[in-house]
Structures are given as C-alpha cells and as structure tokens.
Amino acid sequence: MYNSRYCYLLLLLFILSGTSCRKYVELEPQGSVIPKTLEDFKLLLNNNAVFNLSHGTTEFATDDIAMQNDNLIDGFEESSLAIYKWAELFYQPNEDDPEWNLFYKQIYTANVVIKGVSEIKSGDEAQKQQVIAAAKVHRAYAYFTLVNMYARQYAVADAKTNLGVPLLTDPDYTQTLKRATINEVYSLVLSDLEAGVAALPPLPAAKNYTSKAAAYALLARTYLQMGDYASALANANLCLGLQSAVFDLNPYYTGPASWMDGFSLPLSQNNAEVIFIKSSFNGGEILPLSPELLNLLGTKDLRKHFFTYVAPPSGDPNGLFDDPGTYHAYWAPFETQAGSVQVGPTVPEMMLIKAECLARTLHGQDGLTIVNQLRKFRFRPVDYVALTAANDNDALLLILEERRRELFAKGFRLFDLKRLNADPKFAKTIIHPLKTQQLTLTPGSNRYVYPIPTKVINNNKGIEQNPR
C-alpha cells in the first residue's frame, strides 16, 4: 500500500504548495515604495529639486537686460536670446520648456500629496491638514507663476474670458487638457493660499518649508498682481507681523573694488529676510544688465556692489576669464545653489508691497518711510540718503523705482511690467539692442506672454497657442 500513500503525499504537497505560493511571494519592496504614510508624503514635499526651484528666464524679456556685446551674443544660450528677442517661439519645437515642465511637476507632486494624504484613514487630522495645506501653497505658487508667464495680465474686465493655463487638481494623466480662464487659475491660487493660512504654522522649521508667513506673503503678491491693493496691504501686514527682519549688507562691505565680497554673503536658508525659498532653476546664467537699470542703481548702492560685476575687455577682475566681452552682469555667487537667485518671497518684497499699496491708497509718506527703512540696509551710512516726495504720486514713483532696485534679476520685472502697463501713467515701450538692430516691445503687446510649449500644443487639440 505504500506506493499509493506516496502518491497521495505528493498530491497533498502540490496542493499545499499552491496555497502557500501566495504567501511566499508577498514581499514588501525595499527602497522603492508605494507612499502610504504621512511621513512618506512629507518626504515628497521636502524634495527641493522639485519644489524649491522657480522661473529664471523672465528677466531676458524685460528692460533690465540689454545685450550690448556682440561676442557675448554669439555665445549666448539660444533660448535666452529668443526670449530677449521676444521671438515667435522660445524653444525649438522638439525642445522642452523647462519652466513649464518644472511648475507642472510641482503641481503634479502637490496633487499626489493632496490626494494621497486625504486617503489616509488613520492619524492625526490636524497634521494631515497641515501637509495638505503645505502642498496647496506650493501648488498656488506654481499656478501664480505659470499664469503670469503664459497668459495675459489679470484684469477684472476680461479675466473670466481670457485663457490662463491648464488647471490640474488631480494626478491623473488620462484627463483631457484645456486652458482654464485666468480667473479660474487665480481663484484656485487664492483658495489654496487661504488653506495654507488656515493650517500652517506661523514660521517654518527651515526656509524651504511652507508656513503661514509664506502663505500671507504669496497672498500679498497675488493681490498686488490683481490690483487689489487693500487685500495686498492687509496680507503684507499680516506677513510682516510674523517676520520682519531685513538683512543688512553693510557688515560684508570690504572695499570699493571687490565684487568678490559676494562670496561671503550668507545662503538663502540662513538669510533672515528670506520667507520661503524658491530659487531660479537656471542659476548662473549671465544676465547683462541694461544701462537704464545700472543708471537707476547709481554708484553708491551696495546692491550694485554685491550683485553685479563688470567683465572688462582684458578679462575679468581676477584674470580668470579669457572672454573679451565687456558687460555688466548680475552676480549672485552664493544663494541656495551657486549662482541661483532667490525669487521666493522676502521681507523686503513685503515692505515694498506694503509701501506701494500705502502710496496707492493715499498714504504715500507712510510708504516712503517703509522704503527708507529698507534703504538703510542697502547703503553704507555715509552714502545713505532718505527719499522724499512732494505727493502720493511722486512717492509711488519712488517706491516703484526702489522696488526695481531691490528686486532686479529676481523674477519680478516681467510681471511688474505687465501690471504697470495697464496704467497709461506707467506704460512703457521697451527697446532691446541686438547688434545693429533695435527691437521694441510696446505696452500690452502679445509678445509679453510666453508661448505655450509646442509639444503641449501638438499633443492637445484643446489647447490654443497664445497669439503672437
């Protein structure tokens, strides 16, 4: 009988192995995991290569830049030159638009976090809301910048009809894409930022994290761009109530000639006036400054001393450059990354918003007082001169000039030009020299708006290109 028993045993073995197979292959992978816990989503939000980068090409389209050196032009980055020329397209049709891709990556990751955290069943609700709010503030920042780059200026009259950018609030790649209106984009930005105000801690543990201060600052920035000066003022005040320190350049000054002083400036994360780190993605590209801006900066301004340098015909001051070019360029040697620029909100930006809004709401002198507070940190005591104005209008002009001096090369100028052009008083035609040519950009021109990337146009029937 032992043969048959043997067979049954084998049969049993097979059945057993069949059922235990499932258990055998249950294996949680290591390293690459499916995000499940709140900690996992926090790790995603702490990715600085995704979330702490921002735009960096918008300066090329503004009056802060002038290419006066032909050799420099020949060697210049093709796409930057296209932006400088307000060309039909900024990138080759088969090239990626790095800024579009970057912001939509931020939006996607934020959407992943928002969706993922809200699906977590257990855990502390307040903590979950805080993580969701953090993701929303990042998402708001991305949409605000996108809509100002790739769409026309917000105006109450046509914001509900003018096209903004595609509005994705779900991490799903099968949804069809079409451009939402400018108003829809701004609505999401505002509601996301309000969510941030509601749930975030007043100040962050590190400056790449979101906070209530950051949410207020971005609200102030958004309302200013929308022309809602009262709301902008209120939020700037709320922000300054949480953080108000201004970084003083004076202690770092060692002598008139040394642009190398820039090396000793602190990093963004250690800089008291930085509220929320977002730095330009293309850190380090040469920004040749226009004579107009250099003239505005004057000779005594420490910001010129620290943040610009001149490459003379014989090479650079240190003898390092063999380049024969002569140009005066922006220089940010030590921000978050070498050469990158802090374009996220800072205390000076809040002070300038506050000052502008005060001047626009008939409190010009109060605004000037704030600006003068800032200027004390930007000039050596011997060189410091307080600004004075006869009326609110003059005060506003001075405040806007100070805004340009303080924030040059930090990603503000294009957006400022777009909103200021709406007012005939400030509207301005920009001239860009290019070898023998003089290129002009008139106020309200279509060329103020970045073209939607060709890849996106080609992939989606529903997405219209911006008129050029």
Place this chain on the structure above:
Amino acid sequence: MYSFYTKKLWTPPCAIAKLLLIMRLTTIILITAILQVTASSKAQKITLSEKNAPLVKIFDRISAQSGLDFLVSTSILNSSKPVTLSVKNMELSDVLERLFAGQQLTYKIENKSVVVSKKTPSILDELIARFQKIDVYGKVYDEDGNVLPGATVKIKGGTNFVVTASDGVFTFSEVDENVVLVVSYIGYKAQEVSVKGKKMPLKVVLLSARSELEEVNISYSTGYQAIPKERATGSYGIIAAEELGKKTAPGLLERLEGTTSGLLINVGTPDRSLTTNRDNFTIRGTSTINSEKKPLIVLDGFPTELDLVNINPDNVESITVLKDAAAASIWGVRAANGVIVIVSKKGNFSNRAVVNYSSNFTLTGRPRLDYRKVLNASQYLDFEKEMVNKGLLPGQKAATSLYPQPLTPGALLAMQLKRGIITQQQYDAETQRLSQFNVNDQYQQYLLQSPFAQQHNVSVSGGSSITRNYLTASYSDERTNSKGDYNNRLVVSFSNETKITSKLTFSAETFVTLLKQKNNGIGLRGNQPGTNNLLPYEQLVDVNGKGMDFSYKTNARTLDSLQAKGYLPWKYNYLDELANADNTNRSVAYRLTGGLNYKTMSWMSVDVKYMMERSFTKTRNLYTQDTYTARDMINRFTTTDTHVRGIPLGGILNLNDAEQNNYNIRGQLNFSPDLKSAGRLDAIIGAELRQTLTSGYGNQIYGYDDRLLSSTSVNFSQIYKTADGNVRIPYPQSISNRKDKYASVFGNFTYTYQNRYSISGSFRKDDSNLFGAAKEFRTVPLWSLGGMWRANEEDFMIGAKWLSKLNFRATIGYNGNLNKETSPYLIMQQSGINPINTDPYASITNPANPQLRWERVRTFNVGTDFSLFNFVVNGTVDAYWRKSLDLLGRVEIDPTYGFTSLRANQLEMTGRGVDVALNVKAFNSRQFSWTPSLSISFNKNKVTKAYFQQETTSYYTNANNPIQGQQLGSLYTYRFAGLNQNGNAMIYNGKGEKILADQNTFDEKDVAALKYQGNTTPPYFGGLANTFKYRSFELYTLLTFKAGHKFMRPTTRQVFELPYLRIAHADLANRWRVPGDELRTNIPAIDPLHTGTFRYISSDYFVENASYVRFRDISLAYNVPVSKMKWNAFQTLNISVTGRNLAIWTANKHGIDPDYLGALSSDVLPPSKSFIFSVKATF
C-alpha cells in the same frame, strides 16, 4: 492479498499482453496480483515446442492441455526467465520438473491447481547465483559515435527495461550472465547483444532503420526534461560541445556566434571576453522594447542570474536554443525572448579515467585608432581659427563655476591674432609647429596595446557502474587593447551522478568562478569629444620622455596661481594617471545544483531539485593623492578664502560590494507510462519556488593611507564655499537591496502515436511579487500546444527512397516577459538629503498607471525537418508569426501631466520570420570530406498599434519610437536639399520646398518632410560554416553576415556643439568656406547664425546600407596520429591555428564596419585581426 481470477477473460492467449498491462496500471492499489490460469481439458500428456517463451505462455499451453490451474504472482512472473522447451507426449510431472529446473521457483500441485512460489535457495545455491549474476552497463551510440539518449534497453524475454540517460548510458545490476539485451530506438534497427563474456562497459552501436547513413540524433533539453528530437514538436536549435569546441574564445558569447539560426549575437569587444555585462544577443529578433530583452539562460535545469562570463565554455556539453512557444513556454513569464539551455558536461560510467587538456594563445593586432575619421592637427587648427573669427569661440563661460572653460592653444593663438597681440608670422610659425604632431601616434604608443589572451583547461572524468564524475579547471587571462587593463578567470567545476539504488539517483553540479579585473587603463577616454581630452596637435610626452601636464579645470595660469596659494596641483598627466591608477574588481561566483530522482514506478519518477547560486563582487578603486581624481576632489572642497580642506589630504578609497543570492527549489513528477501499441506518453508536472536577491553596498573613504590602512572622517553637513560654489561633500554611502520571489506551477506532455504523430502541450502559471501588490496584476497563465507528423514513416512514403526524413511541426502558445521596473502604483524612492534643511527627501520614480498589464507574446510556428539522399542533405525550416501584446515602453507624455515620460503598455506588434538551417555532406570519402552548413534567419515585425504615437517629426526621427504600420526601429530622415549659396544646409519640407535645416519655425507636424529609409535592425542574418577534412587535417571557416538594414553614417556635430569638443569629425575638413563651394561639397559652413543643424545630420545624405559579410573564423587543425607515435601517452592530440576577423566586406563605400560605426564618442574600436594557437589532448 488480492486474488485476480481471469476465468472468463482467459480464452484468447494473445490477450495476455493486455491483461498484464491492466495489472501494471493498477499496481498503485495492487501490491501483488495473483493470476489463475484455468483449464478446460484434462489430458495429462503434454506436447510443447517453445523457444525463449515467457513462462506464463508455457503455463497457458500446459493448462490448455492438462486442465490444471496455475496460481502465480505477477512479481514472480516478472523475475522469471524465458523458457526454451520442446517435449512430445511427456508426463505432466516431468514437464513441470523440466520447466522449473532453470527457474528460481518451486511448485506444488494442490487440488487441481499448480501453486508457484519462489524457491528458498540454499546457501550454496545463493553463492552460485551470486557468481552467475553480473552487473551490465554500457552506452548506446549511433554510427557516427554520438550517444543516444532515450534508447530502450530490455532484457530479452523479461519485462525489465531501462531508457538510456542523456549521455546514452544504461545499467542493470545483478542480472543473469546469460541474458541477452535488446536495444531499440525509434528510427533504428533493434539490436540484440548477449552479455556473456563481454567486458563492461558495453558499447552498443545502433544502425539506422532505413539506411547505413544515419543522421545525428539528439535530445533537446528544455531544462525540465529531455525530449528526443523525433518527438519534439517545438522549434529548437542545438549546439553540441564539438561545435563549441571548434572556436577557442574564452567567452561563450563568441562561441555561439553563427551556430544556430535565429540567434543573433553582437560581439562588441572581443578583447574583453572576461568582463561582465557584455551579453548582447537576441533569439528571433526583439519581441519587446523596454522590458528584459535578453533570452533566459538556463544552466543545468535552473535559470541563472549570473553573468555568462562565469561559465566556462569548455565545460558545456550542449546548448539548446528554445525558439518558439512550445519549446519555451514552460519557462513562463521569462520566456518571451527565447531560452538558452546550457547543459554542462558529465562524466561517464566507466572505470577508466579520461583526462583532457587544452590550451590556447590569442595574439591580436594593435587597435585601429585611425579607424575613426577625425580632423588632423592642421585641419583642426584651421577649424579653431574659423570658430574664433566667427565668434563661436570662446563661448559663454559656464557661470556655475568661477572658472571659464580653458581655451585650447589653437583658439588662444587665433584670438591673439585676431586681437593683434601676435603677428600673422608668429601665428603661422606656431601653427606650423603644432601641425607636425598627430596625437594618435603617442596615444597608440603610450595608452594602447595589442591584446593578448591565453586559456588552459584540464578536465578529468571517470566513474564506475553506479557513479560518474567530471572535474574541470580552467584558467584564462587577457590583456585588452587598453594599457593597464587586465582580466583573468579561474573556473573549477565538478559534477557527479550516483545511482544510490536502482531506483534512486543523486546528481549534483557545482562550479566556482574567480574573476579579477584590473581597470587601470585610460582606453579611449582621452580621445573622445569633451573638454577634458586631447587635441589632435597635442603630445602626451615631451621630448625628454616626460609626461606632459594638461590644464583641464581652467587655464594653466590660474591653476598655477591656485597651486601657489596652497591648492594641490590641479593638472592632468596621462602617463602619471596610468601609472598611479589602482582599480580592481574581483568576484567570486559559485553555484550548486543537487537533485534526487526516485523511480517510484517503472513509468513514474519523482524529481526534487535545488539550486543555489551566489556571486560576490568587490570593486576597490584607490585614488592615491597622486591621482587627478583625488587631487581634483580635494581641491574642489577647499574653501576659496581660507583654503580650509573639506576633504583631508591623502588617498580616496572607493569600495563597492555587490551580491547576488538566488535559490530555486523544484518538485517534479515525470510520467512515461508504456502504452504499448497505444503510443508513448511523456508528461511532467511540477511546482517551484524561486528567489533572487541583489544587494549592494558602496562607500568612499577619505584621507586614506594604504600603508597604515588609516582614514579620516569628514564633515558631510558642512557647507564649503569653494571655487565651484557652495558645496557639501556628497554623502558616499549607498545601500541597495532587491529581493524578488516567484512561485510557479507547470506541466508538460508529449504524446506520440505509431511513431508518426506527436502532440505536445504545456502550461505554466507564475506568481510573483513583481508588478505590484494586487493579485490581478501578479499572475499570468501561459500555455502552448503543438503537433508533429513524421510523414516519411507513413506506408505510402516507402517508395520515396530519396527522402530519408520528413517531419512537419506546428505549435502555438503564449510566452510572457518581465519588467521589474514597472508598477501600476505610484512609486517613490528616498533620494537623499535636502541640502537646505538636511532632512531626507523622496522623489516619485514611477507615476501611477492603473491601466498597466503584463506583456505577452503569442507565437505560431510551423516547421519541417528533412533529410534527403541518405541523409546527405539535412535541413530544418521554421516559419513563425508572432504577436506581442501590451508591450511596455517608455513613452513621452505631455509634460503638463507632471512628468515627461512614463512606462506604459505602449504598443502591439506582429512579427514574422523564417529560420533555415542546412547541412550538406557535400563530399564524403575516407580521405576527404566537405560539410558546408548554413544558417539564415529572416525576421520582420510590424507595429500594429502604437498608443502614444505623436504625429511630429521629432517623434518619427527617433528610431526607438514605434510607428503604427511600420517596423520597430524604422529609420525616418529628412531629405537633404543641398547647400545654399551661403553654405547653409537645406532640407525639403513636406511640400517639396527647400528650407533651411535649422529653421526654428519648422512645423513639427510636417511629417511629410520625412522619408522612410528602412530599418536599423537586420532583417537577414546568419552564418556559413564549412568543414573540410583531409586525412588528419581539418579546416573550418565561418562567415557571418547581416543584411538589409540601414545605419546613419557618423558625421560632424551641430555647429553650436562644436566649441570645446577637441576632436571633430573629418567631414568638417570638407566644409563650405567660400561661395561656390556648395557645388563641391555637402558639408555646411560654420555659420554662427545657423547653428542648429540636426535636421541636416538626420537627413538621407547620411543613410547607408548596413549589410556586410564578415570572415569571422578560419581554423586549421591537425589530429596528430598518436597511434603511430612511439611515445604513446595520448589518446588524441590535436593542434590548431585560427585566424579571427581577418576580413569584412561591407555594402557601404566608406569602409565603415556597421557593427562599429566609429562615432567619435564611442569607446569601442572594431576588432583587429587575431590569431589563436591551440593544443588539445586526451590522455
């Protein structure tokens, strides 16, 4: 006890066979059956005449005449001897006396019944029996001397039989010395062998049933079982040891080339056959795009994850290439790319030890650096001058660093001339001086060398009637074409098979491979486009023989001033680098397989097998402070103001460990019931568990002193303000660990009826942790069905004498493919430390893709095997149609969704192809023979659905993108329209108008501007081998070819990529310079306003036919007639000389070897001619 009365059944004597069959089938429940033979008459006188008749037949005759019943157990009948008896009217008692005289049986007559039982032997009887019983063993061969596995060896008259193992061996223990063996095999004449007085092992040679000339007959190994060729429905290719032995390369890859149709081998770097990761081969073209493309390698029954370099090709008995679904689907989700089954050598059941020794030396010509077409010194100086004059040099500084890219001497001279710092005469004199140099001369002399390789191989085999062993040791080493690189390998392997009892067999194989690589060479690294490389007019060594220093970080002036400030020297010296390099890679790999086979019944056996393999690789790269790597690293973390060193002085030691740890356990039931005339059935069912583990650990140690083994800690969180900006010392530790588990059930059967009709089927289901957690994603059932008809066995074919063999086969089935990188779920990975807040962070590596499915491949195969004219012409033709479903690809998606690409089920495609193998004994006499053998494969595919196809020119021009209705790998190019009067390249747009190639308003949707040029993978490939034998000489030649595909001829890069390249394609010498040149040349001008010329570079002007024929091998061997030698130590002695890569004929007229395009960025040169001297001996 269970009695089995057959009274009613027992009338026609012929039914006895059937009865026994029933009994055999029911032995699962019946331990013993008693047979009762009933009488019908009562005569007491018996008349009989039987020769060698089974005992039971005699019982039947006696019972018919006497009316007596015989009661006998079947086990007794099985051990009884056949009887020869002739009696006439003899008394029953006398007849019985005579009948039982020769048997170990006794009988008793009880109540009209004869009860037969076993004789209880006396001690003397037993002693005598002992002497009379002998062990019988031997080997079955065909006339060609090939072993015949699967042959049936039977003891005549008995029912005891065995089937020869894969090496043709059979054994019987303790049988009567008078027995006669009957050896039979389908397609052969059965042969009787009397064993009395014969010496063991017996050598039984079976002759063909049809003719004197018989083809080689082999079993195919699927890794789970061996299927005789005559019953295999699937498409297989088999490469025997002898064929592998004709080539002498140390790597298996080279030896496989051109051996079987459908197998395409790309040998990239023949001088590096002892390095890992060079397996590059496909079976029947690709059936996937982004998943595993390599065929599954099965070694001694189990898949191996070890690199092929660990396998000693001299230890391989046979390789079976499983091509179609019926052959491969038993391997389930890993079989879509085909399977290569390697069986290693076993010893023989012989008391005599056989020792083999072989040794060979390979001498290779010097590397052909001049194969790559580049600008020479004066051309490059001229080019640099133009670049400076046009403002393209110096380009924009890289502003992320304090330092600009250093200008080349040529560009500096041109700039000084332009600015008036030097005069034209000074410029001319200096460029004249530089023009005399050619960097390749010294590069060849100081950094490259002629490869050399040697191999020694010893094997010992032997055994006894119950055990066989095989032990080999092999040592190989090679010097590659790059000075400083050296590899060696030692493989020791052992295999054993032991018959513990007649039913229980134990077998084990094991090997250990030690690999060592010295990777100190610079290779072609210094001679490639890039800022840190050599210029055509530079010299490695000055006139005093001292190595020159090169300034790559920035210009020499700055580097000198930094060194004066306390930085370490920051210059690069090729000779010092080569001398100071200390990079080694050592690995140990071992593998153990062990198994037990237990024959539970004559028709069923159980296999339990276990495999374990491990490999440990240790990479140790020591950068002493003298090396550029260490000096650069230390300097880069030195602060600019205070010169504090973030990384201490001393060496930097890089240690990396990688481990593979896999096991596999399998239980398998094998069935082969004897259905007699009902046919033959072989079936297996089984289950297996498998785990693979890949883990790694890496670290970098600073301030290392190799003498003291001391090192220093560094501060990884500190930010250093250095010349490169704000930097942290990268955290150097890395850990990886990946474990995958599989659980599978499988089954397979082959049924053959009347030796003519076979059907087969297989089934497999794999469950694994791959592909996500939900079970609907995890398992995929795969199956196959096949049939074969041996047409020439049909009666109506007997007239066709010229036709020696004609088989038709057809199979259909599904295979799967794995992609370990994909998951339908969102996957994140912790990526490091956020530099802003020093907290960890994670990145999304795989976006959620809930629509993801397994890749599957359906294959339909029809084939024929034929032999004509007494096996003079032998061939196999297979045609197949393949449909690949849900193929995964990395697809570009709209960046608005948050990522630019995604792995998704990208396409479906069909493939078809034909594999032809032809072997002709063209001339065959005792003195001379010529055997050409040809293998040709044709393979074509078509994308039937491309889900993510974009109608843009950039999508179409990337040959990796699938295009619906086209082949995978289709080459689309723009159409070149010549140069305009300014020397700018023009192309045609879709309307046929000439437009500038760099036009940035070009409409990406203008797909009509493109032209289809063909395919980048060869539709035809194969090999032609010729073997000539004359007396003791054998000449072997191998030509390999690929045909019908296209390649893009390398040319110069786009203009904006040209600055700082330091090496440029020779096409640039022919560029447009002055108006009118457009009539003379097609190479555009260097024009700062038109720098993006990629549409010109991907235009039809550069399309070339990639067909070629390569004269891969020619080998002349001499079998020394050892029998005539005085000193008779050898059984065989063979010496040979082989020439490799002696010639190539290409369809393109540019002298480009299509397997080695000579792109400047490639670090591989085409193989130089080599000669191999080899000795083989058997003792």
